[in-house]
Amino acid sequence: MKEGDIYENLLDRTEYVVRNIVNKMVVLQSREGDRQILTAAETLKTKSLYREKQKKVKKDCMRED
Numbered sequence: 001m002k003e004g005d006i007y008e009n010l011l012d013r014t015e016y017v018v019r020n021i022v023n024k025m026v027v028l029q030s031r032e033g034d035r036q037i038l039t040a041a042e043t044l045k046t047k048s049l050y051r052e053k054q055k056k057v058k059k060d061c062m063r064e065d
Contacts, residue, residue: 001026006053007044015053 005018007028016028016037026044028037044050 001041001044006031007050008053010049010051 001018001021003018003021006015007018008015014035015031016035017031018026019029019036020027021041024041026039026041028039029035044052
């Protein structure tokens with residue numbers, strides 16, 4: 001897992017971009033930029049919750065706030 005990777009939340013089908021990784025925690029931001037989630041990196045390996053969509057998103061697709 002790296003910054004810019006994309007994961008889909010299988011519960012609501014929202015796509016999230018990995019924004020920041022610190023120790024074992026990950027900040028996910030929705031592709032629309034309207035939601036952020038702080039979660040443990042291990043949570044992204046839970047196949048019933050998340051699915052990896054792409055390896056990397058282009059930098060220009062990531063919103064800076």
